Amino acid sequence: MTATSPPAGDAVAGALDAWRRGEPAAAIDTLAAAVRNGDARALGALLQLSGQPDAPEGIEQAVYRAVEAAPASPARNRHLAFLIAAGRGCEAAPEAALALRRQDREAGDAGATTELALLALIAGHREPAEALLAEAARAGSGHAIAALLRLGEESGRVAPIARQLAPALAQSGHPLAAALIQATHALPVSEAADADAPAVLPDDLMTALDQAPAGGETLSEAPRIVRQAGFLPAAVCDYLAAGGAPFLQPARIFDPGTGQSRPDPYRRSLTATLPDAAMDLVLWAIKLRMARLSGAGFEQGEPLSLLVYRPGEEYRSHFDFLTEDGALASADLARRGQRIATSLVKLNAEYEGGATRFARLDIAWSGGRGDALSFDNVDAEGRGDKRTLHAGEPVVAGMKVLASLWLRERP
Incomplete structure (x- = not known):
């Protein structure tokens, strides 16, 4: 009897069932085998699961090996280039990632x-x-x-x-x-x-992308708050906004009391947290530069996020640093450390209102398309700095679109 590969999609369904049963290793093995057989849906699912908080140790290496062994295709090469540039499961090698995409361009991609x-x-x-x-x-x-x-x-x-x-x-x-x-x-x-x-x-393209932007304006020395005009070209802002749009959903938070997600009481907006499956070299470069703007490395960044506020929507006063809760937040702090900094990029200009305001510092930032803001969330001793209390004021007209990146103490 000759063994055959399962129909496309069967591997994904089986893997998701295994994940829900608390068998993440089995789920990853199933998807990795399907990816090596050229199952495009399994490739996306594998990258999606690799970013889950309960993913098993060593998953990044398994994902990289599976994608590397998959048949070459535009989608596979796009994912592989990102993994290589970001060092996901391998040593980071941006020049090698760029060389791969150069080859794809020559092949007509x-x-x-x-x-x-x-x-x-x-x-x-x-x-x-x-x-x-x-x-x-x-x-x-x-x-x-x-x-x-x-x-x-x-x-x-x-x-x-x-x-x-x-x-x-x-x-x-x-x-x-x-x-x-x-x-x-x-x-x-x-x-x-x-x-x-x-x-x-x-x-020197990749070297230039890895440089910390120069010429920023300091709005506050302590806590550090810096704005950077012209941080991203407008066309690149459009690329991120359009690419992240399919992932948008109403802002929600995890309720440790119920174990379920619920609407965020402080934020009314649409949000998108971009998984590795959505990333490419352009989004890698955006995240890298946003990390560098805060003085951190790419690997310290949480997933790149997209925030969309419609008329009347806002993000009420809050802190970005984490606090101990004896549960999930404490476990997260022990694993990756504090959220030491935040970087924001304004992706559009067609709205009114919506300024980012630090009430205790009498500082407000609106900026233009492509402008960035970076600020520390902790003081010199690494403790949450309450002076950083800030809010996204209500949008009066139009739609406000931001890119957001939180930076952690450790990778």
């Missing part, structure tokens, strides 16, 4: 080409970024079309390929398509660039 373009844009290399975005747009990348439209809005002239493909972006369901098309429809078209001119990425 529009997603890889878009990633390379946005990495170049973050590092300040606009000319090669625009050439790569045009290449990716011609290959069908909606994110590339959106980025070209945003660059056109900034410069006052729209790339010909972006104007040509704007209707396709509208039909694709991209969440920012209508706004971008409306913002650029009356702008002139720029002169066509030489389509055959190669886009040359700088040799």
Whole structure:
């Protein structure tokens, strides 16, 4: 009798059943075997489960080995590049991750080409970024079309390929398509660039991405509060906002008394915590730079989060540091230490109200699209600093979109 692989999806269902029965190791083994057989759904589920608090020790190594052994595909390579750059289950090797995506671009992967373009844009290399975005747009990348439209809005002239493909972006369901098309429809078209001119990425691209941003403005010395103008390009803000949109859900917290989640009494918003399954090299670079802004390393960051506040929604006064509770919070503190810092990036500008306010310091921050704010949550002795009490004020009109990252004492 010849053994056959289970139908796609059966492995996921079986693994989830095993996880619910309290057998995480069996769940991971099932998914890893399916991933090595090319089951795309199992690949996403494996990466999703690897970030769960009750994941077994050594899961990152098992995930990395499974993804590395999976058949090459655009999705598999995207995930593998992130794991390599982030050091998930292996030694962190950003240059090797970049080399993998360069190879994917050469093989015609529009997603890889878009990633390379946005990495170049973050590092300040606009000319090669625009050439790569045009290449990716011609290959069908909606994110590339959106980025070209945003660059056109900034410069006052729209790339010909972006104007040509704007209707396709509208039909694709991209969440920012209508706004971008409306913002650029009356702008002139720029002169066509030489389509055959190669886009040359700088040799020090990954090194540049790993540098702590310079030129920030200190709003408070103790506790440290720093704002950074132009932290992320607008097109990169759009990429994160659009990519995180499918994960948004009403803000909830875990109730230790019931063991269930319930609405957050302090925050009315939509939130998305991005799992490893959603990450790529662009989101890796965003998280890396947000960590560096606080003086921390990538590995100290909790999952990158997206926060969306609609009119009337707010985040009432709160602290970001953790307090002992004799239960889950205490266990979390023992495992990774305190939340020592927070970094925020404003991803849009089409709203009123919603300032981040530190009431005890008489400091408020609104910023513009792509601006960042970073602040410490602890004092010089590492204790929760009550001067950091802060709130996200109610949004008056429009919709406020933020990226948020909490940094911990230990990886």
